[in-house]
Amino acid sequence: MKTVADFEPVLLANIGKPDSWTRRGYEAYGGYEAVRKVIGKLAPKDVAETVKSSGLRGRGGAGFPTGLKWTFLPPNHPGPIYFCLNADESEPGTFNNRVLMELDPHQVLEGMMISCYATNCKTAYYYMRCEYPLAYKRTLAAIQECYDAGYLGKNIFGTDYSLDIHLHRGAGAYICGEETGLIESLEGKRAWPRIKPPFPAVEGAFRKPTVVNNVETAACVKQIFDRGVEWFKSIGVPPDPNNPRDAGSYGPKLYCLSGHINKPGCYEAPLGITVTELIDRYGGGIWKGRKAKACIPGGISMGILKADEFHCPLDFNGPGKFGCLGLGTAAVVVMDETVQMVDYLMNSARFFSHESCGQCTPCREGTSWATRLLTRIKAGKGRLKDLDLLAEIGDTIGIMPGTTICGLADGAAWPLKNTLKKYRGELEEYIKKTNPDGWAETKPVPALKLLSIH
Amino acid sequence: MAERILTDKMIEEIRAFIPRYPSKQAVTVPALHIVNEHLRCVPRQAVVEIAQILELHPSQVQDTLTFYGYFKQDAPGGKCRVWVCRSIACALRGADELLEHLEHKLHVKAGETTPDGRISLEYAECLGACEHAPCILANDDLHQSVSPEQAEQLVASVK
Ligand SMILES: Cc1cc2nc3c(=O)[nH]c(=O)nc-3n(C[C@H](O)[C@H](O)[C@H](O)COP(=O)(O)O)c2cc1C
Ligand code: SF4
Ligand code: FES
Numbered sequence: 001m002k003t004v005a006d007f008e009p010v011l012l013a014n015i016g017k018p019d020s021w022t023r024r025g026y027e028a029y030g031g032y033e034a035v036r037k038v039i040g041k042l043a044p045k046d047v048a049e050t051v052k053s054s055g056l057r058g059r060g061g062a063g064f065p066t067g068l069k070w071t072f073l074p075p076n077h078p079g080p081i082y083f084c085l086n087a088d089e090s091e092p093g094t095f096n097n098r099v100l101m102e103l104d105p106h107q108v109l110e111g112m113m114i115s116c117y118a119t120n121c122k123t124a125y126y127y128m129r130c131e132y133p134l135a136y137k138r139t140l141a142a143i144q145e146c147y148d149a150g151y152l153g154k155n156i157f158g159t160d161y162s163l164d165i166h167l168h169r170g171a172g173a174y175i176c177g178e179e180t181g182l183i184e185s186l187e188g189k190r191a192w193p194r195i196k197p198p199f200p201a202v203e204g205a206f207r208k209p210t211v212v213n214n215v216e217t218a219a220c221v222k223q224i225f226d227r228g229v230e231w232f233k234s235i236g237v238p239p240d241p242n243n244p245r246d247a248g249s250y251g252p253k254l255y256c257l258s259g260h261i262n263k264p265g266c267y268e269a270p271l272g273i274t275v276t277e278l279i280d281r282y283g284g285g286i287w288k289g290r291k292a293k294a295c296i297p298g299g300i301s302m303g304i305l306k307a308d309e310f311h312c313p314l315d316f317n318g319p320g321k322f323g324c325l326g327l328g329t330a331a332v333v334v335m336d337e338t339v340q341m342v343d344y345l346m347n348s349a350r351f352f353s354h355e356s357c358g359q360c361t362p363c364r365e366g367t368s369w370a371t372r373l374l375t376r377i378k379a380g381k382g383r384l385k386d387l388d389l390l391a392e393i394g395d396t397i398g399i400m401p402g403t404t405i406c407g408l409a410d411g412a413a414w415p416l417k418n419t420l421k422k423y424r425g426e427l428e429e430y431i432k433k434t435n436p437d438g439w440a441e442t443k444p445v446p447a448l449k450l451l452s453i454h
Numbered sequence: 455m456a457e458r459i460l461t462d463k464m465i466e467e468i469r470a471f472i473p474r475y476p477s478k479q480a481v482t483v484p485a486l487h488i489v490n491e492h493l494r495c496v497p498r499q500a501v502v503e504i505a506q507i508l509e510l511h512p513s514q515v516q517d518t519l520t521f522y523g524y525f526k527q528d529a530p531g532g533k534c535r536v537w538v539c540r541s542i543a544c545a546l547r548g549a550d551e552l553l554e555h556l557e558h559k560l561h562v563k564a565g566e567t568t569p570d571g572r573i574s575l576e577y578a579e580c581l582g583a584c585e586h587a588p589c590i591l592a593n594d595d596l597h598q599s600v601s602p603e604q605a606e607q608l609v610a611s612v613k
Contacts, residue, residue, distance in 0.1 A: 168484070169487060171483055171522035172523045172524035188481065188483060188518060335546060344542065347545050351541060
């Protein structure tokens with residue numbers, strides 16, 4: 001296994017070089033060699049098999065094994081089969097896809113071409129959120145360059161394989177990142193996630209078999225065919241022998257570091273790097289000489305790590321051992337000692353209630369209830385009982401009890417559950433301090449005239 | 455009959471998207487973007503006309519439009535839409551103060567457009583530029599590590 005010290009970035013290798021976003025620049029650094037080794041030379045099922053044996057897990061948040069997902073497509077389907085690239089990236093704290101799309105869009109396209117070939121897809125949709133004007137411009141230009149060069153369209157790279165990639169812009173809704181929400185949105189409807197099954201691999205976009213993969217996942221696919229499975233498996237952490245459900249965490253990963261840190265940014269490191277290493281080695285330490293208080297290990301929906309838990313390894317299995325939902329998007333948001341947990345909770349609850357699509361009652365009502373409770377606590381009208389209510393909301397709204405269609409509600413629940421467990425004392429103190437007369441109150445309080453929460 | 459609102463150019467742009475998808479309905483969001491780019495909003499009459507082109511019921515287009523916060527219907531957005539990110543990474547670095555400062559300076563609340571039609575002040579959930587927190591997206595330009603004073607200059611410079 002490679003250590004952090006001798007790790008050499010590959011996903012970000014071109015970034016910073018001149019013209020890294022043009023085809024000429026990309027090819028000067030060896031771009032489009034991987035795809036030439038694949039298309040027309042290997043059988044699609046062998047390509048999928050290679051990705052499966054690399055152990056690549058999706059980088060979009062859930063960490064599902066990519067090659068395995070591809071094998072769920074019905075065998076010998078007459079087609080069409082669709083491929084959707086998930087470039088919606090709206091998880092607060094996350095910006096690694098943006099960095100790739102702005103500065104190395106061809107790497108993403110090359111990975112997408114290989115993925116489409118492996119899944120027998122001839123029409124692919126690149127679904128990008130509309131808040132990324134520069135990434136949109138560069139990706140659009142990159143796609144055009146590919147058409148001009150014969151890398152897209154009919155008989156690409158002079159083979160008998162044809163592929164079209166269409167760039168499709170979203171319109172400002174987090175839920176479009178959820179794969180079936182994305183599909184509904186692509187079809188021109190409101191982005192209401194679908195009940196699964198059927199899974200997209202069986203019935204997805206336009207009711208045809210569909211693969212949805214993340215931007216960074218596509219970039220990893222390209223790297224696997226450039227450098228080989230052995231190389232990919234030499235990075236990261238093998239499966240935990242004590243956890244039969246852990247498939248291991250292989251390969252390089254982009255970590256987004258933000259918040260109270262000296263050098264925020266997107267950094268490439270092996271899966272399994274710890275929060276401490278990430279902050280010290282790349283982040284330049286906590287800003288203003290302060291101490292860290294906590295961090296979010298992987299986007300706002302993953303819950304929270306306390307400063308004394310920063311030895312947590314950032315692989316797919318790591319944050320779960322510290323009571324978090326998972327690695328998520330590996331977006332580490334650091335908070336210093338001056339942050340009050342009630343503010344962080346309020347911010348995350350407001351986000352989720354704003355972004356809930358409204359289909360499922362527990363999610364729609366639970367997220368806005370939590371926001372109202374937290375608004376009241378923040379305003380100095382909190383009761384201790386409110387913390388029990390918040391805990392109850394956290395325990396009941398998610399997909400884990402099976403009451404919601406998609407994972408957004410779960411994402412809303414983890415910050416609540418986690419913070420109440422780890423910082424209950426602080427929250428109690430805040431309530432007692434700001435509401436000295438009424439904190440013990442258990443009887444109903446008059447409805448709060450809502451300060452606008454949306 | 456209400457007067458036609460989509461220009462030939464807009465219709466042509468919308469039609470150009472149709473061959474890309476196996477269903478015409480999939481052109482709904484691209485069509486909304488096209489109209490919004492030209493008119494800075496999507497009036498009801500435009501919804502009816504988009505529906506005609508895409509062989510949909512107007513309510514289907516309206517339903518989609520209202521789901522996405524990006525599109526405005528009742529009045530055109532400002533010439534410059536100023537999105538202030540309020541999600542966690544930006545909030546940790548002063549986004550709330552930034553938004554408040556702009557509300558104060560422009561005499562509008564987030565979500566509103568200045569009476570002269572220059573600026574729509576809006577909040578955004580994570581703009582995906584958290585390393586530059588707090589950040590503002592003004593039309594197609596990302597402004598990084600924005601201080602309240604810089605934000606003030608930014609809105610003052612919009613003509
Ligand atoms: C509420 C919600 C939001 C999501 N947002 C994104 C997103 O912005 N980008 C993304 O790639 N995946 C997102 N996902 C995960 C996708 O549903 C899906 O698992 C992923 O795109 C699959 O790609 P991968 O296998 O390459 O990771 C989201 C999931 C949920 C439940
Ligand atoms: S869990 Fe929430 S976001 Fe997901 S489908 Fe249900 S209401 Fe919509
Ligand atoms: S939190 Fe503001 S850009 Fe991500």
